[in-house]
Amino acid sequence: MSAAKTKAQTLINENGVVVFSKSYCPYCNASKKLLNELGANFTALELDEIDDGSAIQDALQEITNQRSVPNIFINKQHIGGNSDLQAHKSQLPALLKDAGAL
Numbered sequence: 001m002s003a004a005k006t007k008a009q010t011l012i013n014e015n016g017v018v019v020f021s022k023s024y025c026p027y028c029n030a031s032k033k034l035l036n037e038l039g040a041n042f043t044a045l046e047l048d049e050i051d052d053g054s055a056i057q058d059a060l061q062e063i064t065n066q067r068s069v070p071n072i073f074i075n076k077q078h079i080g081g082n083s084d085l086q087a088h089k090s091q092l093p094a095l096l097k098d099a100g101a102l
Contacts (some may be wrong), residue, residue, distance in 0.1 A: 004055035005062060016041045016099030017042035020060055020071040023049055027082035028070040030072075032086060038092055040101045075099035 004058050010076065011018050017035065021028035023046045035042050045068065047053030061067040066076045072079040079085055096102045 001057065002059060004052050005059035007052070008023075008056050008059045008063065011045060012076055015043040015073075016075060016101035017096065018066070018073045019044045020047060020056065020069055021045065022047050022069050024052075025069055031070045031072060031082045034092075035096075038096060040096045040102070042101060054088050055083060074101070 008020070017040055019028065019031055019035070019042055021032065021044050032042075032044055036085065045056070047057055050056075057067060057069070060071050064071060066078075066080065068081055070081055070085075072081065072085050075098055079088065085092075
């Protein structure tokens with residue numbers, strides 16, 4: 001397993017909620033805003049601000065078949081992107097509670 005894939009998988013495994021993001025992405029910002037509004041504790045990794053961001057994005061494509069950001073995980077389960085997160089809005093409090101993020 002590549003170092004980037006190991007890093008991504010470790011973040012997924014060790015955090016209730018992970019948002020793989022890019023700081024300038026409006027969809028990423030919308031996802032983080034929603035999670036903040038719900039009071040969720042989450043880890044956001046800004047792929048455009050770290051040296052191995054591109055490699056992690058490649059690794060996420062291997063893990064999820066999704067290369068775009070945001071790439072969101074709750075309780076080790078791949079949620080998808082912003083539109084997927086927004087579509088689960090009514091279920092989010094329960095999902096976040098199960099993940100220990102509320």
